[in-house]
Amino acid sequence: MEIEELYQEVILDHSRRPRNFGELPDAAVLVHGDNPACGDEIHLAVKFDPDGGLEDIKFTGHGCAISQASASLMTMKLKKKSREEVMGMLRAFHDLVTDETNDASKALGDLRVMQGVRKFPQRVKCAMLPWRAVEQALEQGAGEATVSTEPS
Numbered sequence: 001m002e003i004e005e006l007y008q009e010v011i012l013d014h015s016r017r018p019r020n021f022g023e024l025p026d027a028a029v030l031v032h033g034d035n036p037a038c039g040d041e042i043h044l045a046v047k048f049d050p051d052g053g054l055e056d057i058k059f060t061g062h063g064c065a066i067s068q069a070s071a072s073l074m075t076m077k078l079k080k081k082s083r084e085e086v087m088g089m090l091r092a093f094h095d096l097v098t099d100e101t102n103d104a105s106k107a108l109g110d111l112r113v114m115q116g117v118r119k120f121p122q123r124v125k126c127a128m129l130p131w132r133a134v135e136q137a138l139e140q141g142a143g144e145a146t147v148s149t150e151p152s
């Protein structure tokens, strides 16, 4: 199997059967991420542990295969991680999808399937949508917020 096909399979699998999809009733923060270019949206709910790490993270919403798979893979990767680890992963993922010279960090694991979006600016927005939401959740700490892929 070609590596591109393998990547496609992982993305399709996660978009069809997203992991950590659903409500998180006792969430500390709820962030609505919105891509106005297509109308896709993701609602990310986060619960923190006493040290500010991600105790639990879930999402709902609807979107293209890339945004859904990115959210699914992201929640798997970030759950139970410390704040520092989450920040590190955020930077690594951003580099992965935007920096042509970036040699995908091994720490990203399956998230490396997203590397293919680099050449497509619109797709980079899809892949980054859930990550913008989690970044906002960390910044915010509590309550509700909205983020967008487009500058306001």
Ligand code: FES
Pocket: 035, 038, 039, 040, 063, 064, 065, 066, 067, 125, 126, 129
């Ligand atoms: Fe809308 Fe990907 S096309 S988030």
